[in-house]
Amino acid sequence: MSSVRVIAGYGLREAVRRKVFAVVVLLTAAFLVLFWLANHYVFADLASITPPVGVRVDTRTFAGAFLFGLALFATLFLGVVLAVFLTIGVVTGDAERGLLQPLVVRPVGRSTLLLARFLGAAGVCVGYELAVYFAAMLITGLTGHWWPDRVVWPGVELAFAVVLVVALSILGSVALSTTANGIAVFMLFGAGLVGGLLGTVGHALDSHAVKQAATIAAWALPFEALYQDALRMITEDASGLTGFLLQLGPFGGAYVHGVGIRVWSAAYLVAVGAAALAAFSRRNL
Amino acid sequence: MTRALSVRGLTKRYGSVQALRGVDLDVEAGELVGLLGPNGAGKSTLVKIAAGLVHPTSGRADVAGARAGTRTARAALGYLAELFRFPGWYTAEEVLELHQRLAGSRGGAAERRRLLELVALSDAAGRRVDGMSKGMAQRLGIAQALVGEPRLLLLDEPTSALDPVGRRTVRELLEALRGRGVSVLLNSHLLSEVELVCDRVAILLGGELVAAGAPSELARPRGVELETDEGVRTVAGATREDAPGLVAEAVAAGRRVYGVRVLTSTLEEVYLETVGRESS
DSSP: OHHHHHHHHHHHHHHHHTTHHHHHHHHHHHHHHHHHHHHHHHHHTGGGOOOOTTOOOOHHHHHHHHHHHHHHHHHHHHHHHHHHHHHTTTTHHHHHTTSSHHHHTSTTOHHHHHHHHHHHHHHHHHHHHHHHHHHHHHHHHHHHOOOOSOSSHHHHHHHHHHHHHHHHHHHHHHHSOHHHHHHHHHHHHHHHHHHHHHHHHHHHHTOHHHHHHHHHHHHHSHHHHHHHHHHHHHTTTOOHHHHHHHHHSTTOOOSSOSHHHHHHHHHHHHHHHHHHHHHHHHOOO | OOOSEEEEEEEEEETTEEEEEEEEEEEOTTOEEEEEOOTTSSHHHHHHHHHTSSOOSEEEEEETTEETTSHHHHHTEEEEOSSOOOOTTSBHHHHHHHHHHHHTOOOHHHHHHHHHHHTTOGGGTTOBGGGSOHHHHHHHHHHHHTTTOOSEEEEESTTTTOOHHHHHHHHHHHHHHHHTTOEEEEEOSOHHHHHHHOSEEEEEETTEEEEEEOHHHHOOEEEEEEEETTEEEEETTOOGGGHHHHHHHHHHTTOOEEEEEEEEOOHHHHHHHHHHHHHO
16 A cells, blocks of 8 residues: 555656646636636626526526536546546656656556556546536535535546546556557547537437437447536436426436446446556566 | 576567577576677567566566566566666655665665665765756666665666766676675676676677676687797787797797787677677
């Protein structure tokens, strides 16, 4: 356990030196300020928004859910940036720079080394995701007096989604160079997002083929499914036209959700971790 | 006592390139063995297999009786890679502390102080790696390899970035280590250095071990040089045993003999002959 702590600390110090944290903290601060401004203006104008006669829409819920949904996307994106830059060159990058070999020959072993780097990065990312998630929730709650239907679980799922990205990035780093791995992980992330949007479009159009493609994407890239599930949970109790309209938007709900995807995500994490360990144990350095 | 390193029938193939072809090599306890060979001969691959960084295609390498790459083997060795880097924001002291913790060394501050002194970096304990010259970083690398008192030291080009004074420091350090029973496998291109400190040398060429033995065993007689009042004359093919006879002959012939020297080839000549012969 001591070795795990030592190596995790080593990785985090390296991240601090590379100013990864500084960049992410600055971006986060900028996002939260802009998010507060958006909340301030939207909720200030809420009284002047009048739906057509006969259309019963809860404008506060609609505005709050839409804004907070946007915050979930930004939180996920910033978390993915942090995750990728913390882990992008853990194996190949560090081996090419000659940083890895002196550590690998120590008795701690390759598995411990990789696990420690994963735990260090995952720990930072989970803390970051939860902090930004709750900060955004407080901004929306205090500014617009709207709170999500589920408070804790969406944040947990968002953090879990980023942990999956951490694992994928570490797996990629075993085989790919730093640049190639960064591109690969961001493309996977983008593919996941496109899959989620396809799901929304597919359900709006009631297209079986598009829905099927989105479902496959959600299971293949479960970080996206977890994000979608988090979106679903923040308006879980919304019903009627308000719920229907929210479902149509880009921050609508998940079409793959529930216990099944959570269990699958856990299994996926274990499988990706096992693949990374197996590949790293065989890799020549 | 088990051998510090035992290599048997070791082969390694990288795709279509055969880096090692059935190499056998032993490093006994307290022995300093130099590994020589041209670029691409397989030296670094052999060292990396012993360090557990590269997996052999076939054959076996054991460090202190344990299969290379296992925890026990890794605990018994210190390694300095040819191309290595420590995080630039660490101080020399922090680098050693990190490696002490990873190696499970209980040496504490006393060990760090001793190692920095050994490599003449006592004054740079608090200096960041970023601010070190290449030579200083190289010596810190050697100190790092010595953390935890390893039984076998694998040094891949340890003096490549050092000036003559630094090389001398390393040479003295290697001799001191031999005195303490530490075994060393030294991969170096500096033949004079290897000749000076190594008990044995092994020459690799094209992934094969083409020569091995003590430098004096590998050296071949090159004749006897006789200095008389007629000048300096070299008797090619003569050996040490022929020297008294050659002096007697010269004296009998009325020559005044001022000096006699038995000539043997240097390690460099042996190396060039071996590599040249095998390459041609």
